[in-house]
Each structure stands twice: as C-alpha cells, then as structure tokens.
Amino acid sequence: MAITKCLHMKQAKTGYPAKHLANGLRYIMNPEKTEHGRYVCGHNCIPEQALSQMVDTKRHFGKLDKRQGYHFILSFEEDEVSEEEAFQVVGEFVAEFLGKDFEAVYAVHNDTDHIHGHIIFNSVRCTTGYKYDYKNGDWENIIQPLTNRICREHGLSVLDLEEAKEKRKQKGQEEKSLSERDRRIRRDVDQALQDAGSYEEFLENLSSMGYELRGRKRLSVREPGAGRARRLDQLGEEYTEERLRQRFGRLPIPEMTGEEIPVEWTYVFIPYRERHLTRYQKECFLRRYRQGKPMADSKTWKYRAAIHELKKLQEEFDFLAAYRIQDKAQLKAISDATKEQLWENSRARKQLRKEMVPYEEILLLLNKLQEKQMEAELYQEGYQEFFQDHQTYQNLLGQLKEMGYSLSEAEQTDAYFFEKEEHLRIEWKKILKEKRIAERLREKAEEKENLEAQQKEKNRKPSARGRGKGG
Template sequence: MAIMKIIAIRDRLDKRVNYVADRQKTALDAGVAYAANPEKTEQTFFTSAIQCRSPETAYHEMMSTKRRWGKTGGVLGYHFIQSFAPGEVTPEQAHAIGLEFVSRMFGDRYEVVLGTHLDKVHLHNHIIVNSVSLTDGKKYHSSPGSYFFEVRPTSDELCRENGLSVITPQGKGKHYAEWQAEQTGKPTIRAMIREDIDSIIAQAYTFDTFLMLLQRKGYSVKAGPNRKFTTVRPPGAKRAIRLDSLGEGYTETAIKERLARQRTQGRPLQYHLPQKWYQLRGVIAILPKKKIKGFHALYLRYLYLLRRSRRTKLRPLPFSIRQEVVRLERYQQQFRYLLEQNITISVELEQRIVVLEWDIRTLTEERRPLYQKRRLTSDEAQKMEYSLEIDRKTASLRENRRELALCRRIQADIPQVSEQVRQAQEEERPMRKEGPQHEYQR
C-alpha cells in the first residue's frame, strides 16, 4: 500500500531547512538536499539521481536547464512523497518501486532526485522533479486530474505488481469546508437542503408531488426521463446540486422508496390538547419595557431568525436566511459591539468610523519619529524606552484597526440584514392571516 502526496515548490525554504548553506538558493535546492539527506538514509544506495550526474549537482543542473529555456520563475519543482505501510516493503524494494514510478511518470524528459528515507516506521520515498523538461523545455503541471488519473493509478499499479495492498476508496469524499463545518457543529448548505427534503417528503404523496412542493419552496428543479440525474438549486444559490450527491437516502430511487414506505405505513395523526385559560384576581405591577430602536432592534430580530432556523418544529424560514446561520457568530459580534458603543443609526456609525480613522492617523504620525530616535541613540536604556513606547502605540493601532474593520463590515452588512428581515416578515404576514382558515386543509 502506497500513499502519494504532491507539494509544489514555489518559494525558498532557507528559513525552514537549517542545512542549506547558501541563502540565495531557491526552495528547489532545499528540496533536493532534503531528499538526499545523508542523516535520513543508511547508505548511498538508497539515493539516486535521474538525468543528473549526482544528487549533489542536481540543483545546479536543474537551474541550468531553467536558464537555458528561459523559465526560471513560477513553480520551481514538485516534491512527491510515496509512503508505504509499516513492514510491507524492504528498503531495496521501496527504492526500486520509486525508480520505476519515476521512469513511468517522467521517462527521460525531467531531472529527478530520489531518496528512500528509513528514519520512520514506514519507509517512504522523497522525489524532487524539475518543473522544466530537459528535452523540450515544457513545464510539468500538477493538477487534481493528473493526480487521480496519472500519479495515483501508476503508484497503485506498481503496488499490485509487487504484491502490495492497494487502498480502495469507499463512498464519495466531502469538500473540506463541508467536513470542517460538520466537525464544528455548524450548518452547511447541503445539510439545509437535506432538512428541506425531509420536511417535504413528510408532506408529499408521490415523487411528482415532491418535486412540485420543492419548487413551491423556491427551489429550481431539473428532472425528467431525458435527464440522467435530478438536480436542485436552492433559492439564491449559483449552482445546482445533484440529489445523489447529498448522501444515502437522498437519491431519486431512495426518495421514491421513502415515499412508497410512507404511503404504505400511513402518517400518524397529531392531536393537540385544548388550551386552558385561568382568570387571576388582583393587581399586577407592570414595569414599562425599554424600547429597542435602530440597529439594536434590527440585529436582535435577525439573530432571533437565525437561531429560530435551527428549530425544526417551527415553520422553516427562507433558504437565503437559513444559509446565513453559518455566520451567526459574526452577527453576534456585531450586535455586541453596537450595544457597547450605543450605536443605533447610520450617522453614529459613520461618526465612529471618522474618529477611528483620525486616531489611526494620529498614532501613526506619533510612532514614526520614535523609530528614528531609537536608531540614532546609543543609550540602551533610552532605546528600551523608545521600544516600549513603540509597542504601546502599535498595540493601540492594532486595536483601532481591528475596530475600524468591524465598523466597515457592519456598514456593509446592514443592507443585507435589513433585506433578509423584510423578506421574513413578508412571508410570515400571509401565514398569520391564512393560518386558521386553512388549518383543516393542511
């Protein structure tokens, strides 16, 4: 079993690799030195240079190739890491597999340095490839396509030929942003679509009814006998999503099975107990409520809507509002800031921005001469005082800039927040009027 990893070498590594003697060398030289590091190889037998005289001269030969073809910028090279399972291969076998991998992938077109490292439980090959071809000057470009259709299949084929195990992917992977959101408990767009589908299935009778209710909810649906996949696009979204990409239970076949099972089993009736009213005698002191105005009321309402969208028992809100739940912490921070600064209208927010810009300009002008004074003085104690004063002003500048960025973000978000609240109110208004009238029909 071999796991492949590719790293593009774009910049210098002199700050990270302590054994690079010449600081003017590029990251490609550092990568070659790492791949042929004698401390990580037991003998020189496990280090090879392909289309180069030796690993020690490989960097200069690679740079000479770049200069000859006039391609010294961009990606300098690629670092391939081929890791094997512990105890599955010997050092000689791992090195031989690495050489064969290089031969099949690059042939005699690119300069390559290969080192089999034995410093960990699992043996692994480090392969440094020059990005510029030695024969025609064309650059090698690594992409997801080249990884999944060239690099990984070649490595897996070599593992099968040598009797090693091969990793078989199970299921479909997730986007990193979606996986991270699920790990932190934050809602995702796909999770919201699944919630809508679940709620609509509970109301639908057939698959056609399901699609009709989905369209009534604002989704754009593309389905039919001439289409291979059924796709849905949430309201406000730019791209459509296939149903089979939402996971098990959400493919077209699975949804039809769920609807058929629901028709067979039937839906349980829900009974509501009658409300009881009690009359109390006496006088109850009612304190006047503090009236909330301006931005405070707007954000308070919006945060209520975002939190409400997490509760499944209530009537679902528009998709455009529910997808904003991922930014709940951002709007909470803005609301707390507006409360602390007692900012309720746009004029007060603009005044605060002007004050912060003035403070930043003043602090910057006050800090500038301190650098020159610290540089000219020879007294260490005086230098220390200047340094402390610079640090204090830098901290104040950092705080003011952070607050200024927050104010400008609030200024940019307020129109959208207002529009979202207005849409939610418009959808709730007809529901309040038609609620008792259509209760029996529902």
C-alpha cells in the first residue's frame, strides 16, 4: 500500500525566489538516500539540470514568482515492496499523472524503515505555460485513486479511501476545535514579544507564562498539561523563528559544534514513591492530589494559572530544601547575594559587548556570507543561475581575507562570543529565578507573621474582656 502526501513550495521571501525548489531537488537526489543516484530519474528533464530547466520554463512564460513547485511523497508499507518495485510504481505514477506537461524529478529513498518515493515537479507547464492547479478533492478523487490502481496492478495492498476520507474529516474537525487554542497561543506570543528586548528574553517570557518550550530546529510550545505541543511556525508566516528573531534585529545564530551549552531542565519531586514517573505524570499526580480527586476534563491546559501556581510551590519547596532555610534572615542573605551576583553578571555582559566591538565588521561579513552560502554551493553544483550570488559570495570572502581572517576563523570567533553570551544568559536566568523565589518566600513569611500577630491580638482581647466581667 502506498499513501500519497501532497505538498507545495512557495516563493522564498528573500534571496533567490526558487530557493525552496532548489533545496527540495537537492534533498530528494541526495546520494546517501538513493544508493548514490541509482533510484533517481528525470521526467521531461535531466535530473542534474532540472532546476535550471524548470526556472527557464518559468522565465519563458513570465511566471517566476509565487508558487514554485509541488512535492508528492508516496509512502509504502514496511517490508511490502523493494526499492526497484517502488521506483517502478513512482515512475508509472509520474508518467500518467504529469504526462508531457510538467518537468519533474522523482526518487526513491531507502534510508528509513519505510521505503518511500519523492516527486518534485514544476508549478508551470512546459507545454502551455499554465500553472498546475490543485483543487479541493483532487487527492481523494484523482491522486490517491491513481496510486491505488498502480499498486493493485503490482499486487500491492491499497488504501481504503472511505476510511481515509473519514480520518481526514475527523482531522479537519480537530483542527477547527484547536483554532481557539491557536488564537490564545498567538496572543501570548505577541505579549511575550512586546515585553522582550531580545529573542532570548522572549523565550524566557514564554517560560514564565507556563509554556514548555520544545524543538531545536522548529520552536514548539506546550501549555501545562496539554497533550501535544504546537509549532509556532504553523500559526502563521510571522511566527517562524526567522521572523521572530528579525523583530529584534538579529539573525539566527548557526548551530555550533564546540563546547556544549548546558540544557535547562524543570524537575518536579514527589516524595515517598519509588516508582518512576515522567514529568507530565508528576504534574498530573500533584495537581490531582492537591485537589483531592481526579479531574474529569482532560483538557488541562484550561487550568494553566493553577498549574503555574503549583510549579511555583514546587520551586519554593526545592529552594527551601536546597539551601536548608530556617528563618527570614537566611532568605534576606540569599536575596542580597543574588543582587550582587546579578550585578557581576551584568558587568560581565557589558565587558563581553566591549570585547565584540573590534570584531563587529568580521561578524557582519560572516552574516552576509551565511546568507549567500546556499546559492554559492548551488552554483558550484552546476546551477548557473546562481552566478551573481556566487560572485557576491567570493567578493565577501575576499574582504574577509583582506582583514586577515579565513571563513573558519570568523566562524570560530562568532562561536566564541555566542558561547560566552549564552552561558551568561543562562547564569543570569538562574540567579534571577533564585532571587525571585527568595523574595517571594520572604513576603510569604512576613505575611504569615502578620496574620499570626493579628490572630494573637484577636485572641487576647476577648480573654481580657472576659476577666473584666468576672471581676
């Protein structure tokens, strides 16, 4: 059985318009996934020249903008088909579905447990110049039935379309039910952005709101107690990591291979239990224990404020246990110490910024090089339309060399400052958290003392009146 998934590739917002199309073609023709190109084939084009041919078609008909191409994925059942047969099935699908109208490249990947085929085709017909128009209902009425028929001819199992339609319908209803959740997350994200001066502060604000942050490549957030996380880039074009960082005027920093930055974890402790529980299970256990009964409603994200208060109580418990707090004097001493530590951290950050000043031009050149790196690599692979970008990249490398730095040295410099900045940021966050907890506990202790004093005063007054009447 093969299931067909349909995707499309938009025009890139910056740089080369067909960048996503170029990335997609390069991905599906990856030698490590295709037995060194054995399972790669072109349709109405040569695979190695597919991008240039597709762009030439767009240019010829004056349709270089907007949607650039389409990406279909045919996923087969595990151990049901060999690479050769899957390649034949995908090829027959391409020949019948695209015919002579579209340039396409198709490939079969065998790097996962499930053999799957990829098809990328131009958005513009090479015969008439008309664009491919995907309509609602095409998948269940045309695309998947064609896949089923070809699979049946090869003796493979087929997808039950009625069952698939019902699942798609249920998924659509679930997405509608999540629309309110998406709006709520967007409001919180907008508020966190408004209150932040940098991308790192924005992440801290989200955490302080009670969100759990996930994902290294794509940022996802999960409300306390919610079953699944929500990717921010699925909330709209303005919520991708790139666009969020641009709001602070700072481009994404490349992933490093140097010293590992410590991961920040959140722990919840449950005493008197030897059984291992996940963090989510611990949160549920504590919440239900304090309420005295299980919650009937599984949508626990509605109770975000209550769970946030629960986490604060757990933080305070851990803090008291870690520092063995006995009285308010200890809390005041810790609070004063954290103020001094924050001042030292702030001074270290200012010193780091001063250190960066002589390197600003180098780091700026590095950012420009990173923006053109992909286009330069594509030109070296034979895509002549990236010649101008390649020239720009070489000129930037020349400027860097005139300053006495190689590209690797510039990247090492950037990595050095990033590591120091990230360590200081994590240290600042940890100190600030301890300061807030200490001050919060002091306020609670003072409030408790005041209440006890008031209660003693109330208890003393009636007894005094009682003695007066007796005399």
